[in-house]
Amino acid sequence: xxxxxxxxxxxxxxxxxxxxxxxxxxxxxxxxxxxxxxxxxxxxxxxxxxxxxxxxxxxxxxxxxxxxxxxxxxxxxxxxxxxxxxxxxxxxx
Numbered sequence: 001x002x003x004x005x006x007x008x009x010x011x012x013x014x015x016x017x018x019x020x021x022x023x024x025x026x027x028x029x030x031x032x033x034x035x036x037x038x039x040x041x042x043x044x045x046x047x048x049x050x051x052x053x054x055x056x057x058x059x060x061x062x063x064x065x066x067x068x069x070x071x072x073x074x075x076x077x078x079x080x081x082x083x084x085x086x087x088x089x090x091x092x093x
Contacts, residue, residue, distance in 0.1 A: 003030075037078055047085040054079040 001009075007026055011019045033043055033051065043051040053076040061072045082090070 040076075045083075047083055049080055049082040049086055052079050052081070053077065 003026060007019065007023050010022045010026070011017070014022070036043055037051060037053060040053065042053075056075050056077055058074045059072050061070050062068070063070055
């Protein structure tokens, strides 16, 4: 599912709201989540999961085209961990 599909499904489910209102709401939520992570924060949504940052230390890599060694700088990467309720709902076994 992408952002457009999410907006379309919410519009179909909530007839009292316009598509523009739902689009602004979805955009505001996602923008606020991105800003929180950019500031080094953590996001926890009960029953869904949590978003945080994982530190990746600098390391030596290789350029696949030339084979030359290159240093890859340290960085923070976003990380999602599913909550217990989401894991149970997704488990199809």
